[in-house]
Amino acid sequence: MTMPAFRLERPRSLADAVSILATHGPDAMILAGGTDVVPNLQMKLFSPRVLVDIKPLAKNAQLASIDWSPANGLRIGALATLTSICESPLIREKFPVLAAAVATIAGPLQRNMGTVGGNLCLETRCQWYNQSDFWRKSLGGCLKKDGPICHVAPGGKFCWAAWSGDSAPALLTLDAEIEITGPQGARRLPLAQFYKNDGMDRIALGRDELLTAVHVPARMAGRRGNYHKLRVRNSIDYPLAGVAVSMHVDSRGICRDARLALTAVNPAPLLVKEACEWLAGQPASPELIDRVAQQAIRTAKPLTTSGSTPVYRRDMVRVFTRRALEESWRSADGK
Numbered sequence: 001m002t003m004p005a006f007r008l009e010r011p012r013s014l015a016d017a018v019s020i021l022a023t024h025g026p027d028a029m030i031l032a033g034g035t036d037v038v039p040n041l042q043m044k045l046f047s048p049r050v051l052v053d054i055k056p057l058a059k060n061a062q063l064a065s066i067d068w069s070p071a072n073g074l075r076i077g078a079l080a081t082l083t084s085i086c087e088s089p090l091i092r093e094k095f096p097v098l099a100a101a102v103a104t105i106a107g108p109l110q111r112n113m114g115t116v117g118g119n120l121c122l123e124t125r126c127q128w129y130n131q132s133d134f135w136r137k138s139l140g141g142c143l144k145k146d147g148p149i150c151h152v153a154p155g156g157k158f159c160w161a162a163w164s165g166d167s168a169p170a171l172l173t174l175d176a177e178i179e180i181t182g183p184q185g186a187r188r189l190p191l192a193q194f195y196k197n198d199g200m201d202r203i204a205l206g207r208d209e210l211l212t213a214v215h216v217p218a219r220m221a222g223r224r225g226n227y228h229k230l231r232v233r234n235s236i237d238y239p240l241a242g243v244a245v246s247m248h249v250d251s252r253g254i255c256r257d258a259r260l261a262l263t264a265v266n267p268a269p270l271l272v273k274e275a276c277e278w279l280a281g282q283p284a285s286p287e288l289i290d291r292v293a294q295q296a297i298r299t300a301k302p303l304t305t306s307g308s309t310p311v312y313r314r315d316m317v318r319v320f321t322r323r324a325l326e327e328s329w330r331s332a333d334g335k
């Protein structure tokens with residue numbers, strides 16, 4: 001489990017970081033908190049010649065701060081730690097779905113080190129990929145790394161490695177946008193367009209670009225919301241299934257607007273688009289909640305992994321969807 005040899009670059013500014021990435025292209029890899037990169041390097045999943053450590057750029061307040069204004073909404077710098085997000089009184093009060101999801105990521109140590117940028121750019125995961133070099137080689141490798149076969153879906157040429165981050169589904173339910181900085185400057189992209197739903201080619205990010213911030217529109221503040229997650233050990237593990245809900249409910253109990261998103265059951269975190277259409281303008285009813293839960297199951301495509309079965313994970317998507325919607329309808333709206 002030793003690390004491969006690499007050169008460590010510590011850029012002094014964002015412009016410096018972009019220039020290093022542009023110079024080294026596919027030979028460079030970004031390191032933020034390192035809580036995903038370092039174990040992956042130890043498992044020899046990558047062997048970058050240059051590791052670009054962007055964590056010291058957190059001294060630039062813009063890259064690590066959490067800012068809110070009614071005019072501009074919420075802005076979180078990509079280097080903000082997960083702990084600073086889930087413990088932020090502002091996020092807990094105005095964006096409860098995000099605070100709830102981030103609080104379930106890994107354990108306290110990883111949340112202290114890990115950043116929201118790293119969480120949104122996480123590698124996809126698979127039982128046959130996230131293993132030591134020795135273990136992988138004994139099976140002849142896998143499609144995602146260095147073999148001809150997908151052990152999850154033998155015969156197929158598509159990689160089903162699962163998106164296993166927790167903040168993305170919450171941010172999808174808040175219509176978040178991300179800010180990406182590259183040689184041409186900064187651009188904004190809806191988070192929903194960032195994910196490609198391909199286990200091998202997971203995100204729309206150039207080799208010379210980095211994620212610099214997350215934006216949530218002010219109109220999403222104060223919505224009810226929550227997050228439910230299935231994992232082997234509640235104290236630390238990655239999700240095996242996760243459901244995030246954000247909802248605006250009026251004083252008569254009518255849902256005015258809702259979003260529902262899934263994680264860990266596809267190669268991308270996905271919005272269940274029908275939920276948004278079907279819930280708007282409706283009061284709570286067991287039939288409606290059931291219909292949305294069935295649609296969530298149809299969106300989820302979990303395949304074999306250790307710690308659970310596809311059937312159980314799909315069933316938990318149904319249970320979590322029901323629970324999340326019922327809780328959201330019951331809780332008080334902050335609007």
Ligand SMILES: Cc1cc2nc3c(=O)[nH]c(=O)nc-3n(C[C@H](O)[C@H](O)[C@H](O)COP(=O)(O)OP(=O)(O)OC[C@H]3O[C@@H](n4cnc5c(N)ncnc54)[C@H](O)[C@@H]3O)c2cc1C
Nearest residue numbers: 032033034035036037106114115117118119165166211238
């Ligand atoms: C035991 C354990 C349990 C875990 N459990 C969970 C869990 O339950 N849920 C979960 O979501 N995660 C989990 N993780 C993974 C990880 O801790 C978090 O996802 C964390 O947020 C990653 O952030 P980081 O800053 O450490 O990213 P890093 O490890 O530094 O980077 C992760 C990936 O993102 C890229 N990257 C980082 N920052 C940027 C940027 N600004 N722009 C572009 N690319 C970037 C890196 O190149 C790398 O590919 C777990 C990790 C461990 C070790």
